[in-house]
Every structure is written in structure tokens, then in C-alpha cells.
Amino acid sequence: MSDVMIEAHGLGKSYGSFVALKNASFELRRGEILGLLGPNGAGKSTTMKILTCFIAPSTGTAKVNGCDIWEDSIGARAAIGYLPESTPLYQEMLVKEYLDWVAAMRGLSGEKAERRVLEVVEEVGLEPKIAATIKELSKGFKQRVGLAQALIHEPPILILDEPMSGLDPNQAAEIRELIRRIGEERTVILSTHNLDEVQKTCQRVLIIHEGRIVADDTPEALIATSGGPRYRVTFLDGRRLEAGSLRDAKGAPDARAAFGKLAGVDAVRELSNKDGEIKVEITATAKVSDLRPEIFQAAVEAGMVVVGLETKTQNLDQVFRDLTTGEPEPEERRRPKRRAPAPEEE
Amino acid sequence: MQNVFNIAWRQFRSYFNGPVAYIVAIIMLGVVGFMFWTFFFLQGRATVHEMFNWMGYVMVIAAPAITMGLIAEEKASGTIEILLTMPVKESEVILGKFFGAFGLYLVIVLLTFVNPLAVSQFGQLDWGPVMTGYLGLVLEGSAMIAIGLVASSTQSNQLVAFFISLFLLAFVGWLVPAAARFLATGWLASALETISFTHHLESMARGVIDTRDVLFFVSLTIAGLVLSFQAVESRRWS
Numbered sequence: 080m081s082d083v084m085i086e087a088h089g090l091g092k093s094y095g096s097f098v099a100l101k102n103a104s105f106e107l108r109r110g111e112i113l114g115l116l117g118p119n120g121a122g123k124s125t126t127m128k129i130l131t132c133f134i135a136p137s138t139g140t141a142k143v144n145g146c147d148i149w150e151d152s153i154g155a156r157a158a159i160g161y162l163p164e165s166t167p168l169y170q171e172m173l174v175k176e177y178l179d180w181v182a183a184m185r186g187l188s189g190e191k192a193e194r195r196v197l198e199v200v201e202e203v204g205l206e207p208k209i210a211a212t213i214k215e216l217s218k219g220f221k222q223r224v225g226l227a228q229a230l231i232h233e234p235p236i237l238i239l240d241e242p243m244s245g246l247d248p249n250q251a252a253e254i255r256e257l258i259r260r261i262g263e264e265r266t267v268i269l270s271t272h273n274l275d276e277v278q279k280t281c282q283r284v285l286i287i288h289e290g291r292i293v294a295d296d297t298p299e300a301l302i303a304t305s306g307g308p309r310y311r312v313t314f315l316d317g318r319r320l321e322a323g324s325l326r327d328a329k330g331a332p333d334a335r336a337a338f339g340k341l342a343g344v345d346a347v348r349e350l351s352n353k354d355g356e357i358k359v360e361i362t363a364t365a366k367v368s369d370l371r372p373e374i375f376q377a378a379v380e381a382g383m384v385v386v387g388l389e390t391k392t393q394n395l396d397q398v399f400r401d402l403t404t405g406e407p408e409p410e411e412r413r414r415p416k417r418r419a420p421a422p423e424e425e
Numbered sequence: 426m427q428n429v430f431n432i433a434w435r436q437f438r439s440y441f442n443g444p445v446a447y448i449v450a451i452i453m454l455g456v457v458g459f460m461f462w463t464f465f466f467l468q469g470r471a472t473v474h475e476m477f478n479w480m481g482y483v484m485v486i487a488a489p490a491i492t493m494g495l496i497a498e499e500k501a502s503g504t505i506e507i508l509l510t511m512p513v514k515e516s517e518v519i520l521g522k523f524f525g526a527f528g529l530y531l532v533i534v535l536l537t538f539v540n541p542l543a544v545s546q547f548g549q550l551d552w553g554p555v556m557t558g559y560l561g562l563v564l565e566g567s568a569m570i571a572i573g574l575v576a577s578s579t580q581s582n583q584l585v586a587f588f589i590s591l592f593l594l595a596f597v598g599w600l601v602p603a604a605a606r607f608l609a610t611g612w613l614a615s616a617l618e619t620i621s622f623t624h625h626l627e628s629m630a631r632g633v634i635d636t637r638d639v640l641f642f643v644s645l646t647i648a649g650l651v652l653s654f655q656a657v658e659s660r661r662w663s
Contacts, residue, residue, distance in 0.1 A: 094663070128506075131510040132510060132661075133506055133509055133510050133661070134660070134661050134662075153512045153513075153514070154512075156510055156511060156512045157512040159510070161506075161507065161510045163506040163507060163510075164503075167502050167503030167504040167505075167506060167507060168504065168507075169435075169439065169504055170502075171439060171442035171443065172439070172442070180431065180435050181511075183427075183431045184428065184511050184513065185512070186427075186512070228507065
């Protein structure tokens with residue numbers, strides 16, 4: 080058996096004139112956990128629905144566990160465990176009753192079915208709720224039932240559409256841990272908005288934007304290729320350091336000139352100028368070693384009174400924004416009240 | 426086949442978790458029982474002929490109630506996504522849904538058997554027409570459920586599905602029979618009779634098994650199943 084579990088070739092889906100997915104091609108190997116990232120309506124769910132044979136693509140084809148979704152859709156479906164978005168379950172059924180039914184639908188019977196149901200209940204930590212009615216469960220437990228139904232037939236491939244959405248941080252952490260454990264022997268595709276989750280869970284990220292795949296790499300590689308580290312320097316406005324003592328000075332020192340000439344600096348831009356302090360961000364070109372000593376040296380030579388110097392490493396959040404909006408991350412995002420004017424360049 | 430059974434069994438059992446099955450059973454047994462016995466004592470003859478007609482009339486409301494949720498509810502809640510991504514064929518899903526609803530109908534029909542049993546205590550009941558009448562009832566019910574299933578397959582709102590099938594069934598089960606009876610004779614009356622559910626049921630309730638009556642209900646059932654299948658299948662391409 081080949082190691083390639085999913086092969087998508089030029090998948091596309093249009094609804095009338097709306098293009099939900101365009102020419103998506105990718106391969107997924109055994110044991111990989113792939114994160115599908117993208118804004119709402121980007122085509123993540125469409126991709127998953129095509130692979131699970133819920134909808135047919137308008138163009139292209141895919142092979143799931145060696146089964147073509149057109150020619151052997153039953154075979155493809157048998158190889159997949161699928162948890163759709165928002166975990167649709169038969170609310171009126173008991174947990175055990177529901178899982179028994181899924182086992183039967185997945186072709187398990189008798190002792191084997193009974194054993195698998197109990198195994199999967201244990202695997203996802205549903206033991207205390209096995210006799211409960213599904214509608215009475217918390218969101219976290221419902222999510223476990225959803226995962227259990229996807230796992231019951233021991234599928235080599237798991238497709239999970241936003242498995243962590245709507246969960247509180249504790250529940251999300253538990254589900255994430257569960258997925259990571261499950262992903263050890265399986266191929267997993269999961270979609271999410273939460274970039275933190277992707278960085279923690281996935282070995283590979285596919286970023287989809289407006290129906291197109293705009294990035295396909297490991298989270299680390301995506302971060303590395305999308306620009307080097309950034310430094311934020313804060314210094315006093317209208318004061319200069321001369322001959323070892325502070326003097327009043329008129330106007331701000333020209334940080335752009337001072338830092339712009341340093342080797343390895345890509346861009347310098349002002350972030351804020353308030354309360355007598357100026358903050359600039361220096362973007363280094365990728366793959367340069369720590370620039371902090373050079374920055375400090377240049378500041379001293381220019382007579383700038385530095386009161387803060389911090390390093391900001393690029394994260395997936397930034398990569399995602401860059402790729403899906405074409406705009407840089409808004410500054411001071413965590414303190415919206417003091418939000419600086421829109422940055423003019425990047 | 427196993428898949429059809431699993432889907433049907435789950436559907437059948439799910440009826441008893443909600444109010445629909447109980448409401449339908451109470452209406453069918455209560456209304457039919459009341460109307461039948463009222464007329465029975467007025468007539469003073471040992472026959473259950475009238476019961477079959479009442480059953481047909483009540484099914485015009487009961488069949489939409491039984492079938493409205495079959496597919497529409499799965500679409501609304503999203504569970505259809507899990508169901509149709511299991512290794513089952515769309516045709517198996519449709520058949521399973523049909524038999525789930527049909528099973529509930531059969532249980533209710535079986536319960537009405539207390540009526541002829543009671544009648545047989547009052548006088549000499551001719552069991553022949555009773556049996557053919559029940560056959561007619563089973564066939565008519567399957568056609569009505571298949572029509573309701575089409576409505577449910579094309580909708581994602583149960584209530585809309587209910588009214589679509591109620592409208593269709595009221596036409597062939599209430600309006601057309603009433604018009605045919607009003608006109609009594611003439612080509613229009615006989616044309617209306619060919620599509621009247623009551624007319625086809627009535628001859629069976631009299632003890633006559635006419636292949637035309639059987640074919641009428643069977644072909645409607647098959648047509649309903651095929652249309653439902655197409656509605657569910659077309660979702661993949663939309």
C-alpha cells in the first residue's frame with residue numbers, strides 16, 4: 080500500500096457564479112496532521128466535503144486511500160472518519176445507542192462492534208456519559224461523541240471540520256491532546272480559525288484564501304519564509320544623549336536614517352509617538368542573526384535615548400494575515416483603545 | 426440490505442422519542458375509532474368497510490406528519506452530512522427512511538385491528554373484505570408515505586415539507602374523491618376516480634383485488650422513491 084493517503088488533483092467547486100474552490104491540488108501522507116486555515120468561506124469546508132464524498136467537485140478528482148472519489152466513493156468513504164462542522168448528532172439518542180448504530184452502519188457487528196464501541200468510548204473519555212442522552216451533554220462531551228463516531232471503524236484518515244470551535248480553553252486543550260494522540264497512527268485533516276491550535280497540533284498547514292491554496296508548508300517554514308524577526312525600539316522624543324548627559328533637543332531624532340543604514344534591516348516604520356516617546360519597528364531581512372547589539376549601537380551613535388528594545392518573532396498569525404488580507408497586522412492589537420494610525424508601509 | 430435495515434430501525438425508534446408517533450397514533454386510532462363506531466351503530470351492519478375510508482381520510486394528515494422530518498430534519502440539523510458520508514448508497518438511505526416511516530404506519534394499522542375484532546363480536550363478520558381492505562390500506566399508506574418522502578427530500582424545513590405533502594395528499598385523498606362523488610356520473614367523474622385514492626381503496630375494501638388498484642398504489646410508491654432518490658442525489662451536484 081502506498082504511503083500517500085490523499086491525493087487531490089485540481090479540485091474545484093462552483094455554486095452558480097460563485098467559486099468556492101479553485102484548482103486545489105495537494106497530497107497527504109500517512110501520519111501527517113494537516114491544518115486547513117483560512118477565513119470564513121475560504122473553501123475549507125468545501126474541500127472537506129469533496130474529500131468525504133458529501134458533494135461532488137465541479138472539476139478535478141481526488142483519491143482517498145487509493146479509492147477514486149468518482150469511481151469508488153463507497154471505498155473512499157469507508158476509509159474516512161468525518162466530523163462535520165458544529166457536530167451534528169441525533170440529539171434524542173443515548174450516547175451508547177448512537178455509537179452502536181454508527182458501528183452497525185460502519186459494518187461492525189456482534190462482539191466486534193461491542194468491543195469497538197467500548198474502546199472508542201474509553202479513547203475519547205466518554206465513560207461517565209455513556210448512558211446520557213446526547214442533547215443533555217455539554218459542548219465538550221458532544222464533541223467527544225462526534226470524535227467517537229468518526230473513530231469507531233478505525234479509519235486510516237480523519238477529517239475534522241473545526242473540531243475545537245465553541246469549546247472553552249480547557250475543553251479545547253483536551254480535544255487537541257486527543258487529536259494529537261489520534262494523529263500518531265492516522266492521517267488527519269482539521270480546519271480551524273485558531274492559529275495557535277495549528278501551531279500546536281499540525282505538522283503541515285494549508286492556507287486557503289478565496290478558494291485558492293495560497294500556502295502549503297510546515298508552520299515553522301511558513302513563519303521563516305514570511306519575513307525575519309522584528310524589533311521594536313522605544314526612545315525619548317526631544318531629548319538627546321550628548322557627552323554622557325541628557326540634553327533637550329528640538330524634534331525627533333531621525334530613526335529611519337539611523338537604523339535604515341544597518342546591514343540586515345529591511346524596513347523601519349514609526350508605530351507611535353505619544354507621551355514623549357517614539358516607538359519604531361525595524362523589520363529585519365529573513366535569516367539574519369540577532370540585530371539587537373547593532374541597533375543599540377546605532378541608537379547611541381545617533382544620540383537617541385533608548386528606553387525599550389524588544390524582539391518580536393514572526394508568528395503564524397502574522398503569516399495568515401499577510402496571506403489572506405495582504406495587509407500587515409494592525410498595531411497595538413491587544414490594546415485597541417490606543418490603536419495607532421494605520422501603518423503606511425510594510 | 427443491512428444498511429437499509431439499520432437506517433429504518435433508527436428512524437422507527439426515533440419516532441418514539443418525540444411526540445409525532447404518539448400524536449399520529451392517537452389521532453388515527455381515536456378519530457377513526459370514533460367516526461367508525463358512530464356510523465357503525467347508525468348502520469347496524471356487521472361490516473368494517475367504513476373504517477377503511479376513514480383511515481384513508483385521516484392518513485391525508487397523518488402521512489405528512491410521519492414523513493416531514495425524514496430527510497428535511499437531517500438537512501436542518503446537519504446530521505445528513507454524517508449519514509451520507511458513511512459507506513452507504515443514497516438509494517439505501519431513501520429505502521431505509523421509507524421503511525422506517527412505513528414501519529410506524531404498519532404498527533398503527535395493526536392496532537386498528539381491534540375494530541374488526543370487536544365488530545365480529547356483534548355479528549357475523551365477513552373476513553374476506555376485511556383482509557383485502559387491510560391490503561388496500563397498506564398499499565395506500567405506502568403511496569402516501571412515498572409522496573411525503575419526496576416533499577421531505579426536497580426541503581430542509583420540516584414544516585414546509587409537511588404542507589407540501591398535505592396539499593398533494595388532500596388533493597388526491599379529499600378533494601378529488603369529493604368531486605367525483607358530487608359529479609357521480611360522466612367522463613369527468615370517472616377521470617377523477619382514476620386518480621382518487623379513496624376510489625382505489627374502496628374497491629379493495631369491498632373485497633375486490635383489482636390489479637389496476639394495486640398497480641396505482643405500487644407505481645406511486647415507486648415513483649415517490651425514485652424522485653426522493655433523485656432529490657438527495659442531486660444535492661451532490663448543486
